[in-house]
Amino acid sequence: MQVKTCEVCGKRAARYICQECSREVCQFCFEPATWICLNCYNSPKRETSALESFQWSTPFKLFLLGFVLMFVGIIVIMVAAVLFGASMDAGAVIWIFPLPPIGFGTGPYALWVILLGVALTVLGLILFIMLRKRAR
Ligand SMILES: [Zn+2]
Numbered sequence: 001m002q003v004k005t006c007e008v009c010g011k012r013a014a015r016y017i018c019q020e021c022s023r024e025v026c027q028f029c030f031e032p033a034t035w036i037c038l039n040c041y042n043s044p045k046r047e048t049s050a051l052e053s054f055q056w057s058t059p060f061k062l063f064l065l066g067f068v069l070m071f072v073g074i075i076v077i078m079v080a081a082v083l084f085g086a087s088m089d090a091g092a093v094i095w096i097f098p099l100p101p102i103g104f105g106t107g108p109y110a111l112w113v114i115l116l117g118v119a120l121t122v123l124g125l126i127l128f129i130m131l132r133k134r135a136r
């Protein structure tokens with residue numbers, strides 16, 4: 001059985017095939033995380049695209065998280081409204097991320113809605129700080 005040599009260094013036996021240029025490369029000329037050879041990994045075009053995607057993805061994830069939290073907050077309030085019954089006149093929490101949610105209500109349970117809003121703010125802030133620390 002013929003063993004092919006690495007097309008990057010030309011010394012060691014080839015073990016992987018680059019998904020970018022489909023060259024057969026050895027384990028030392030290969031980047032397993034991205035499944036590409038070092039030739040493609042070190043090319044300037046690849047570096048800029050990787051950097052751009054990283055810069056875009058982190059704020060986008062935080063933005064998405066804000067939306068998810070806002071959505072969860074609305075669902076919680078809707079469930080609370082159903083549980084409390086028709087005696088609850090009106091209550092809502094408006095949350096424009098990353099600003100703190102604004103709670104208002106005119107029913108006997110308006111206080112609970114506002115407290116819920118405050119609790120969600122704290123939760124959101126903790127998550128926001130944690131994600132920021134992890135991103136750095
Ligand atoms: Zn090699």
Ligand SMILES: [Zn+2]
Nearest residue numbers: 018021037040
């Ligand atoms: Zn390659």
